[in-house]
Amino acid sequence: MNNIQNVSRRGFLKGAVAAGTFVLGARLVPEPLWADILNDAPDLFQPGIFLSIASDGTITIVAHRSEMGCGSRTALPLVVADELDADWSKVKIDQAIGDAKYGDQDTDGSHSVRSFFDQMRQVGATGRVMLITAAARKWRVAEKECTTEPGFVVHKASARKLSYGELSAAAAKLRVPRKEDVPLKSRSEWRYIGKDNALFDLPDIVTGKATFGMDAKMPGMVYASIEHPPVLGQKIKSYDDKAALKVRGVKQTLTIETFKPPHHFQPLGGVAVIADDTWAAFQGRKALKVNWDTSPNAVYNSDQFRKTLESTARQPGKVVRNVGDVDAEFAKGGKIIEAEFYAPHLAHASMEPPVAVAEYRDGKVLAWAPTQSPQAVQETIASVLGVKKEDVTCHVTLLGGAFGRKSKPDQVAEAAVLSKQLGKPVKVVWTREDDIQFDFFHSVAAMYMKAAVGPDGKPTAWLQRTAYPPIGSTFDVNAKYADDEMGLGWNNLPFDIPNHRAENGPADAHVRIGWLRSVANIYHAFAIHSFADELANAANKDSVQYLLELIGPPRIVPLKAEPDEQEEQKRYPLDTARLRRVVEMVAEKSGWGKSPSGKGHGFGVAAHRAFLTYVATVVEVEVDEKGQVQIPNVWTAVDTGTVVAPDNVRNQIEGAANFGASLALLSEITVTNGVVNQSNFNDYELVRMNSAPKHTSVYIVESDAPPAGVGEPGVPPFAPAFYNAIHAATGKRIREMPLSKTQLV
Amino acid sequence: MIRFTVNGTERTYDGDPEMPLLWYLRDIAGFTGTKFGCGMSLCGACTVHQNGEAVRSCSVAMKELEGTSITTIEGISATGLHPVQKAWMEIKVPQCGYCQTGQIMQAIAFLRQNHNPSDQQIDEAMSGNLCRCGTYQRIRAAIHQAAKEMA
Structure with missing residues (x-):
């Protein structure tokens, strides 16, 4: 069924844009005539975007995904522009508000490009066909005699051309062609896809004009800083704000109720200090005295919890994949190797702490926020304030980093709750201490690994x-x-092992747990690829050769798929040929094996598929006599299918090496009696330019496979490759993240 | 009454003398290109110039401003782009971009002192500026390129 329609012809956006503007929408729902589609396929994935062309030639493309630094706000409009044959320099990007009509707007899981690539092509190509039709009718020539160049329809035979702006009014009157009548460009015809393009917002970023959540303002707004319960779930017993109210610029204090479990994305609760500016709000908060009730989460001590987790991991758990019979094989005796691994909580620590502005008025809420998920903002505020989701308007600013934290809009709900009490717009600003102590933390994890090894070492x-x-x-x-x-x-x-079983054991949560860039892949890849390297060492084999042997011959790995995963698995089968290719590529590019490891100098390798992208990483380390570690080089080979913006892919993978270096070397969140021990960058450490990898080299596999994820997949292989390099350099096997927990000398 | 200039324009201030320059710039004067990251001089996102030298505006109190001149990212170039900003664009340094104005302000002040820096000197000069997206290698390359252009 055709699912793109000319909405201007049908007056769908009447009043929203100037008359005569050509607006093209894809799957714009809800819409009365589309009800049949919705009824036919209630599960239909219904993302929406539209483009409009004004008579002055300005092309406006809606970005419905959030921009947190991964580049989708540029990449998806670029795809539309390419198929439309637009002049990119004349394209404006409109950031969408949160609205179910766009379908999924939750910008996480590295899926903006892969989920919307085909649709954006279709949107652009449909516009192009309609502009050609409009021109052909004007010239009274056949459509097939017409072609396009950026911003123009051209009739070569008569040397005539009309700009898209000149054609927009006529195109707006046309019927939308059927999908089968809309040709897409061949890959060789792409002007922008696959070429090095800069981020749309680059000029604004380097001049300080870019608007992040921290920069959002509303007329008449006041500032709020919130003292949150130190332990998750605590309620206010009593509080004393006398000193706080004496602080210059402080207007009043307000309370926010502690959530009722499950916490979901609700506000944590606490006491808010309202002030004329951010600084006064911070100062007032320091002067607050709050007595907190107890919470069952006060029992949480991460040191003790580690023992519980490790003990759980040693016991049989829920079987999540089973091939052959590992127990029978272990029972045969022979060489058995076991190992345990542990990874701590992590905080996201995006450079922009959580922040939001919101105004409640007459039962409606208007918010500006750096959010990965404006629809989650709508849902959360609607649920907390008891208003209708449609009555919450969420504008999305640029995000100063996010890494999964900003999928959770608790701070936006805080601003809305306070605004309702105050009757004016409120800007909630979290301090860095708030950000690190009240995160949705990356989970602690314990892994237990066991292998039976044959005479060949496999x-x-x-x-x-x-x-x-x-x-x-x-x-x-x-x-x-x-x-x-x-x-x-x-x-x-993805290993070629006749007997394999993967299990998962139970664990309780006592802090908020959330997804952080590449999520559970971090500790899973850490355990799997450290263990693989351990087996290679035990077999006295080269790590790359051994890894290739583990991966085995080129094949599609048979995996169970839930009904909602089957389509994806068909499109993106786990293909060991692609995994082998990135391993071979990174080995070649890094000069693997040419420089011997040992005596404080070493190389390590790991290869992992995450978010449907195949990544192999080689890390080089130097360890001096004091145990100080330097990372001269990181080489990464990546097969992410079709690439829209190659330089952006390189930047993401380089960034992933640095993100990986932070968590592999330094970062750790610990908890005592339910209270997080770290609070700022002095005790929650990240790599800096002098501790980060010196050089990061990225190699992209040329591929015409469907596009896969980019923002996250570079992270998981870094830590195991790095630890394997440490082992190669020093003989020390790292079983616990981060490296700072292990004395190397 | 404290008198100082921001981007060449004279200003006066008679509010809380302990207020950090950062919040004056952002909440009162409206120069939001200067970012809040940590409030403790640990991340460098709030870097501006005081009398031409890089300072962390989160840790400079308003009372310390008397008679000094402050430059923010908005005032770094009256005509188009500074060579450091140009290099940032050519190398395509930014990802999310939040820390980059602070990085650029730090780099500009550094390049005034050192016209031909080594990798190691750049690493030392820039290690007070965090980038969570991880653009350090591009920042280093852009500083080299800007140094060349400015030579």
């Missing part, structure tokens, strides 16, 4: 168990198993 059986508090605990207080995280590198081991 495993005949491989058992892996993992245990950690699941993200599902955000939505369900009883969630103990990480069902949703198993696909993140645990139930899809």
Whole structure:
């Protein structure tokens, strides 16, 4: 069924744009005539976008995904512009508000381009066909005699051309062609896709004009800083704001009720200091005295919890994948190798802390926020304030980093709650301390690995168990198993081993758990690829050669797929040929094996598929006599299918090496009696220019496979490749993240 | 009454003398290109120039401004782009972009002191500026390129 229509012809956007503007919408719902589609296929994926061409030639493309630095706000409009044959320099981008008519707007899971690539092509190509039709009618020539060049329809035979702006009014009157009558460009005809294009917002970013959430303003707004309960779930017993109210610029204090479990994305609760500016609000907060009630989460001590998790990981858990019979193989005796791995909580620590502006008026809410998910803002505010979702308007600013944190809009709901009490717009600004202490934390995790090894050094059986508090605990207080995280590198081991079992054990959550860039892939890849390297060492084999042997011959790995995963699995089968290729590529580019490891100098390798992208990384380390570690080089080969913006892919993968270096070397969140011990960049450390990898080289596999994820997949292989390099350099096997927990000398 | 200039324009201030310059710039004067990241001089997102030298505006109190001149990212070039900004664009440094104005202000002040820096000197000069997206290698390359252009 054709699902693109000329909405201006039907007056859909009447009043929204100037008359005569050519507006093209894709799957714009809800819309009366589309009801049949909705009824026929209630599960239909219904993202929406539209483009409009004004008579002055300005092309406006709606970006319905959030921009947090991964580039989708540029990449998707670029795809539309390419198929439209637009002049990119004349394109304006409109950031969409949160609205179900756009379909999924939750910008996470590295899926903006892969989920919307085909649709954006279709939108652009449909516009192009209609502009050609409009020109052909004007010239009274056949459509097939017409072609386009950026911004123009051209009739070569008569040397005539008309700009898209000149044609927009006529095109607006046309019927939308059927999908089968809309030719897409061949890959060789792409002008922008696959070429090096800059981020749309680059000029504004380098001049300080870009508007992030921190920069959003509303007339008459006041500023708020909130003292949150130190332990998750605590309520206010009493509080004393006398000193706070004496602080210059402080107007008043207000309370926010503590959420009722499950916490979902609700406000944590607490005491808000309202002031004339951010600084006064911060100062007033320092002068507050709050007595907190108790919370069952005060029992949480991450040191003790580690022991619980490790013990769980040693026990049989829920089987999430089973091939052959590992128990029978282990029972045969022979060489058995076991290992345990542990990874701590992490905080997202995006450079822009959580922040939002919101105004409640007459039962409606208007918000400006750096959010990955404007529809989650609508839903959360609607649920917290008891208003209709449609009555919450959420504008999306640029995000100063996000990494999954800003999918959760608790701070936007705080602003709305306070605005309702105050009757004026409120800007809520979290301090860095708030950000680090009250995050939705990346989970702690314990992994237990066991292999039986044959005479050739290859495993005949491989058992892996993992245990950690699941993200599902955000939505369900009883969630103990990480069902949703198993696909993140645990139930899809791509190794050629006759007997294999993957298990997951139960765990309780006592802090908010959330997804952080590449999520469970981080600790899963850490355990799997550290263990693989350990087996290679035990077999006295080269790590790259051994890894290729583990991956085995080129094949499609048979995996179970839930009904909602089958389409994706068909389109993106787990193909070991592609995994082998990135390993071989990174080995070649890094000069693997040419420089011997040992004596404080070493190379390590890991290869992992995440978000449907195949990534192999080689890390080089130097360890001096004091145990100080330098990373002279990181080489990464990536096969992410069709690439829209290659330089952006390189930038993302380079960034992933630095993100990976932070968590592999330095970062750790610990909790004592339910209270997070870290608070700012002095004790929650990230790599800086002098501790980051010196050089990062990225190699992209040329591919015409469907596009896959880019923002996250570079992260998981870094830590194991790095630790394997540490082992090669020093003989020390790292079983615990981050490296700072291990004395190297 | 404290008197100083921001981007060449004279200003006066008689509010809380302890207020950090950062919040004056952002909330009162409207120069939002200067970013809040940590409030403790740990990340460099708020870097501006005081009398031409890079300072963390989150840790400079308004009372310390008397008679000084402040330059923010908005005032770095009256005509088009500074060579450092140009290099940032050519190398395509930014990802999310939030820390980049602070990085650029730090780099400009550094290049005034050192016209031909080594990798190591750049690393030392820039290690107070965090980038969570991880653009350090591009920042280093852009500083080299800007140094060449400015030579």
